[in-house]
Amino acid sequence: MTLKSMTGFARSDGVHGDTAWFWEVKSVNGRSLDLRFRLPSGLERLEASVRGLCQEKLARGNCTINLTVKRESGQTEIRLNEPALAQAHAVAERAKSLTKLKPARLDTLLAMRGVVETVEPEETEEQQAALGHALLAGLAAALDGLIVARAGEGERLQRVIEQQLTDIDGLVARAVAVVARQPEALSVRLREQIARLGEAGATLEPERLHQEALLLAAKADIQEELDRLRAHVAAANELIASGQPAGRKLEFLAQEFNREANTICSKAADIEISRIGLELKTVIDQLREQVQNIE
Numbered sequence: 001m002t003l004k005s006m007t008g009f010a011r012s013d014g015v016h017g018d019t020a021w022f023w024e025v026k027s028v029n030g031r032s033l034d035l036r037f038r039l040p041s042g043l044e045r046l047e048a049s050v051r052g053l054c055q056e057k058l059a060r061g062n063c064t065i066n067l068t069v070k071r072e073s074g075q076t077e078i079r080l081n082e083p084a085l086a087q088a089h090a091v092a093e094r095a096k097s098l099t100k101l102k103p104a105r106l107d108t109l110l111a112m113r114g115v116v117e118t119v120e121p122e123e124t125e126e127q128q129a130a131l132g133h134a135l136l137a138g139l140a141a142a143l144d145g146l147i148v149a150r151a152g153e154g155e156r157l158q159r160v161i162e163q164q165l166t167d168i169d170g171l172v173a174r175a176v177a178v179v180a181r182q183p184e185a186l187s188v189r190l191r192e193q194i195a196r197l198g199e200a201g202a203t204l205e206p207e208r209l210h211q212e213a214l215l216l217a218a219k220a221d222i223q224e225e226l227d228r229l230r231a232h233v234a235a236a237n238e239l240i241a242s243g244q245p246a247g248r249k250l251e252f253l254a255q256e257f258n259r260e261a262n263t264i265c266s267k268a269a270d271i272e273i274s275r276i277g278l279e280l281k282t283v284i285d286q287l288r289e290q291v292q293n294i295e
Helices: 044-057 082-099 106-110 127-199 206-220 223-242 247-267 273-291
Strands: 008-016 019-028 033-038 061-071 077-078 117-118
Touching: 008 127, 019 082, 019 127, 033 044, 044 127, 061 127, 082 106, 127 223, 127 247, 127 273, 223 247, 247 273
Parallel strands: 033 061
Antiparallel strands: 008 019, 019 061, 077 117
């Protein structure tokens, strides 16, 4: 199973009777499922069905759904609104008498709104239902295409995310190796500091030296953070393998990754641990950017 992106585009078209149409659907990342529709005048009745179909097939993303419809011109009737033409002519004649200008031409009068009307043929309820069914079937095809596009983008993102998780795991392994050497390094550092104090004439009791050594070791202990990072990597890989929408959970895990990396940097008592912590933060920031696009 692969992850699905929230980014994609698809189109479908078809013909039903004298009506040709095409759907365009596109989506980008979003915190939830946000749907925007653009339906032609007269087809607003389909919005509830369109919304339900989108909610059935999509889980997250800012989605725009556009429907364009064109009817064959032979089915459209053009009518002359004679009362409106008469009124327009009367107004033109009155204007001529007042201004002494040339009378309005016929093409000018016909171009006035309402003089010439375009009348679409009336449809029965059965015809409307049949057209609505065909349009919804076309939308389903477009949404299926969108899902395929989002899956293709998700597959690419999955490879990137899996590599980032592998990088995090490798950095944790490096940190574990450094941590294993830390007690000896802390001991050497403490002896060096004691030697410098001795040169300055200061003395410390053995018990106090032991307490200081324990305190330094406790402050520098990052084993819990490393264990949690490994657990987060395992959880992220399980989410990817589940095949379920995992974007929100991966975003949460990315926040937890970042929390542990910050703690490691703040506890670092070794230059190598500091370097590893900074590398972790870089990879985790890249991970956070990618998982924001996952459904």
